[in-house]
Amino acid sequence: MLMPITPTVPRRSTFAKGVISAAALLIALVAAACGASQPASRGTIGALRGKSAAQALKLSLAAARGAGSVKLVEAESDSGKITTVTGVAGAAAGTERFTIAGSQPIVFSLSLIGSTVYMQANKAALGYALGASAAKAHAYAGRWISVTSADSGYHRAEANLKISFQLSTMSLSGPIGLGVPTVIRGQSVVGVTGTVNSRQSNVGKLSATLYVSTTAPFLPVELLMRNQSSSIKVEISYSSWGKSFKLSAPRNAVPISSVQPSAAKK
Numbered sequence: 650m651l652m653p654i655t656p657t658v659p660r661r662s663t664f665a666k667g668v669i670s671a672a673a674l675l676i677a678l679v680a681a682a683c684g685a686s687q688p689a690s691r692g693t694i695g696a697l698r699g700k701s702a703a704q705a706l707k708l709s710l711a712a713a714r715g716a717g718s719v720k721l722v723e724a725e726s727d728s729g730k731i732t733t734v735t736g737v738a739g740a741a742a743g744t745e746r747f748t749i750a751g752s753q754p755i756v757f758s759l760s761l762i763g764s765t766v767y768m769q770a771n772k773a774a775l776g777y778a779l780g781a782s783a784a785k786a787h788a789y790a791g792r793w794i795s796v797t798s799a800d801s802g803y804h805r806a807e808a809n810l811k812i813s814f815q816l817s818t819m820s821l822s823g824p825i826g827l828g829v830p831t832v833i834r835g836q837s838v839v840g841v842t843g844t845v846n847s848r849q850s851n852v853g854k855l856s857a858t859l860y861v862s863t864t865a866p867f868l869p870v871e872l873l874m875r876n877q878s879s880s881i882k883v884e885i886s887y888s889s890w891g892k893s894f895k896l897s898a899p900r901n902a903v904p905i906s907s908v909q910p911s912a913a914k915k
Contacts, residue, residue: 692837
């Protein structure tokens with residue numbers, strides 16, 4: 650995610666507690682039924698007729714796991730602050746671009762390529778997420794920054810950029826229910842309702858609806874989540890399941906320690 654504005658992106662000065670926490674949170678803390686994305690058209694239950702909610706969820710997750718890759722678009726509203734995320738995720742690689750709206754927008758990208766996580770950010774993101782000085786934020790804005798397993802926070806970021814993280818987000822817990830078929834982006838879908846655990850201790854469980862295609866192989870189409878007060882609302886749309894993508898490591902990336910020495914492991 651998503652890849653720090655409380656509660657979505659914590660205002661902290663270390664890489665592990667800043668950008669990486671933001672990535673985990675924005676990708677996984679998704680929350681919210683954005684009604685505008687749900688057309689009034691009625692869908693059909695199709696090949697899921699006779700299936701229980703648990704069976705529909707199991708079939709959809711199995712199909713997603715088998716696809717191996719996915720394109721995602723996320724929109725989050727957290728107490729009025731808007732964050733958008735776009736990216737692709739695969740079994741061992743992934744990339745996501747984050748934009749946090751404001752008078753000085755925070756924009757940054759995280760990519761897992763090989764065994765390295767690369768970050769590219771504007772000045773606002775470097776200062777806000779990494780706590781970089783004004784001079785360093787100016788010097789490194791727009792440049793690629795590398796994060797390796799020797800750096801604090803690497804393993805969390807690496808895991809969050811893979812499709813396995815997306816699958817864990819879709820894994821709703823009970824009680825599981827099945828909604829009425831509808832149509833999203835021209836696809837007949839049915840919503841599987843349940844809850845997901847927030848990565849944030851002060852948020853608790855989130856209500857969630859995973860819309861899955863009613864046509865085999867029943868791939869996920871959209872995930873909506875929200876907290877109890879609806880102050881956090883997020884919608885994730887999925888597409889291009891199983892399509893291959895290729896990421897190339899950027900040249901002349903500078904180590905994260907050059908921007909934020911505290912990010913290096915002691």
